[in-house]
Amino acid sequence: MYILGIETSCDDTAAAVIEAKGGFIKPSFSVLSNVSYSQVAIHKKFGGIVPNLASRAHLQKIVPTVKTALSRLNLNSKFIDLIAVTRGPGLMPSLLVGVNFARALSYKWQKPIIGVNHIEGHIYSNWLNKKSDGILFPALILIVSGGHTELILMKSHGQYKIIGETLDDAAGECFDKTARILGLGYPGGPAISATAEIAVSSSSYLASGIKNRKIQDTKYKIQLPRPMINSNDYNFSFSGLKTAVLYLYNDLIKKYPISKIRPALAYEIQNAIVEVLVSKTLKAVKKFQPKTVMIAGGVAANKKLREELALKIAPRKITFLAPDFSYTTDNAAMIAAAGYFSYLKKSAGWRTNLDSWKKIEADANLRL
Ligand code: KG4
Numbered sequence: 446m447y448i449l450g451i452e453t454s455c456d457d458t459a460a461a462v463i464e465a466k467g468g469f470i471k472p473s474f475s476v477l478s479n480v481s482y483s484q485v486a487i488h489k490k491f492g493g494i495v496p497n498l499a500s501r502a503h504l505q506k507i508v509p510t511v512k513t514a515l516s517r518l519n520l521n522s523k524f525i526d527l528i529a530v531t532r533g534p535g536l537m538p539s540l541l542v543g544v545n546f547a548r549a550l551s552y553k554w555q556k557p558i559i560g561v562n563h564i565e566g567h568i569y570s571n572w573l574n575k576k577s578d579g580i581l582f583p584a585l586i587l588i589v590s591g592g593h594t595e596l597i598l599m600k601s602h603g604q605y606k607i608i609g610e611t612l613d614d615a616a617g618e619c620f621d622k623t624a625r626i627l628g629l630g631y632p633g634g635p636a637i638s639a640t641a642e643i644a645v646s647s648s649s650y651l652a653s654g655i656k657n658r659k660i661q662d663t664k665y666k667i668q669l670p671r672p673m674i675n676s677n678d679y680n681f682s683f684s685g686l687k688t689a690v691l692y693l694y695n696d697l698i699k700k701y702p703i704s705k706i707r708p709a710l711a712y713e714i715q716n717a718i719v720e721v722l723v724s725k726t727l728k729a730v731k732k733f734q735p736k737t738v739m740i741a742g743g744v745a746a747n748k749k750l751r752e753e754l755a756l757k758i759a760p761r762k763i764t765f766l767a768p769d770f771s772y773t774t775d776n777a778a779m780i781a782a783a784g785y786f787s788y789l790k791k792s793a794g795w796r797t798n799l800d801s802w803k804k805i806e807a808d809a810n811l812r813l
């Protein structure tokens with residue numbers, strides 16, 4: 446079947462058409478078009494997302510984005526079997542644009558519509574991976590994005606248990622806020638990561654052995670905390686790390702030029718965040734014995750995180766999967782894929798009752 450996905454929960458206006466088949470037993474997906482308009486240029490100067498500006502940009506871009514997703518395939522509404530739209534969690538002014546546009550399409554085209562949880566969408570970004578037939582349940586998923594940091598145990602399709610989450614800032618938020626302190630702009634994750642690479646090639650770093658794959662900053666001796674790394678649960682906390690970076694930065698900037706300390710700080714920030722994420726994921730692996738571990742969300746694009754997790758999980762003979770880079774940040778293909786599994790659960794009556802658009806509502810705080 447052909448599914449049109451629509452995503453406007455945050456700062457990307459996205460639409461995609463996928464072909465889905467195989468049902469629960471042998472699901473497979475072809476992404477036929479995947480169009481996304483990023484609002485980074487709009488929000489950059491504010492150092493974060495401004496909800497009303499996001500909403501206005503979604504309104505301007507939703508029609509051209511959906512039109513492009515359809516026109517790239519020479520598909521018209523006749524071929525679409527289902528509309529899947531993100532209905533939460535996210536920013537209400539943003540969600541409302543996608544949800545109401547999708548409802549209007551459903552009514553006009555007389556096609557069923559399904560509301561998708563954005564986090565569930567991120568989880569299903571892994572099913573767009575060519576290796577997805579290796580996914581076995583129970584699966585453990587680390588969701589790391591700008592708004593969420595969660596460890597989720599997935600018993601089967603649609604069955605989730607949140608076993609840990611952040612008590613304050615999300616991992617991506619920590620990247621974004623610390624990048625702002627360092628004057629690195631928005632979004633912070635890719636900027637911190639690229640600046641950390643400069644440190645790796647600098648002479649003031651000393652390789653400390655292949656075994657622990659670490660290099661040490663021998664000049665500035667920057668050390669940041671690893672919040673909650675030893676806590677007896679699967680929760681996270683990143684706001685203290687941001688405060689520690691602020692104090693350290695204010696101290697160092699009195700002694701050294703910013704261009705010198707930036708790479709060292711970025712390197713240690715990335716290490717601190719990644720170490721906490723990897724350590725908690727491994728703790729959950731030991732306790733819950735999943736057959737598959739997956740990561741998802743914008744921060745899943747982080748190479749260090751992918752490498753460290755892959756390395757630590759490999760000896761356990763558990764499948765480790767990360768989405769293709771094009772599906773880590775917000776996109777509509779993952780929403781369409783998640784919509785397929787929700788659709789499979791629906792009754793024949795639901796599928797033929799074309800009033801589903803009446804029941805879809807945005808919910809900024811939607812839980813899994
Ligand atoms: O999933 P996403 O696109 O939006 C939300 O649902 O929040 O995630 C965006 C987040 C931002 O915080 C951004 O800084 C982070 O993902 N991010 C990264 C990288 N690429 C994006 N963080 C670390 N390393 C990256 N390479």
Ligand code: ZN
Nearest residue numbers: 590742743775
């Ligand atoms: Zn997201």
